[in-house]
Amino acid sequence: MKPRQRKFVFIILALVALATATGLVLYALTNNISLYFTPTQVFNKEAPQGRGFRMGGLVVVDSVQRQADGLTVHFSVTDTAKSMPVVYKGFLPDLFKEGKGVVVHGKIEPGGVFRADEVLAKHDENYIAPEAEYAMKQAAKERAKVDAASSVSAPATK
Incomplete structure (x- = not known):
């Protein structure tokens, strides 16, 4: 073989x-990227189907229901605009409480329920994930627009 060919x-x-x-x-x-979505984005089907992702928001008050097995927990996560039902089987973190921030990792099941394989509770009462804080502010703005539009009264008729 010539040097040029080599x-x-x-x-x-x-x-x-x-x-x-x-x-x-x-x-x-x-395979290792885990995207973050809000409950509103998941509800609007912007989240990947059949693939794991993270969803964050607040645990809805009075939504936590524990099964008889002691491990399975049903609760809802909200961004103040939409709520998503979540099912988790395992031990919850000590800081997990209703009305507090949470990030769950898992997949959407065919019935529209989020099956979590990991639940992360916020570590400090003053901390909220930047993505969740932004999403909650956006949801509050949208809710204010809807409230303002619905509060406009129709003209009185005689």
Whole structure:
């Protein structure tokens, strides 16, 4: 083999190795990325179907129901605009409480229920995830617009 052919083969092998490494890295990243969505976005079907993601908001007051097995818990998460039912089987964190912030990781089931495989409670009563805080502010603005539009009274008729 001539030196020129050897260089060409070496360059081709190096490009194939680089493409393989890049493909493996991208494949690993796509399996480990966990996107964050609000209950409103999940309700509007903006969240991926059949794939795990995170959803955050506040635990709806009086929504926590524990099953007889002691591990399965049903509750709802809200961003003050929409609520999503969540089912979790396992031990809840000590800071998990109604009306407090929570981030759950899992998938949407066919019935529209979020099946969580991990529940994370906020660590401090003053902390809220920036994404959740932004989503809650946006939901409050939208709710204010709807309230303002519905409070406009129709003209009185005689």
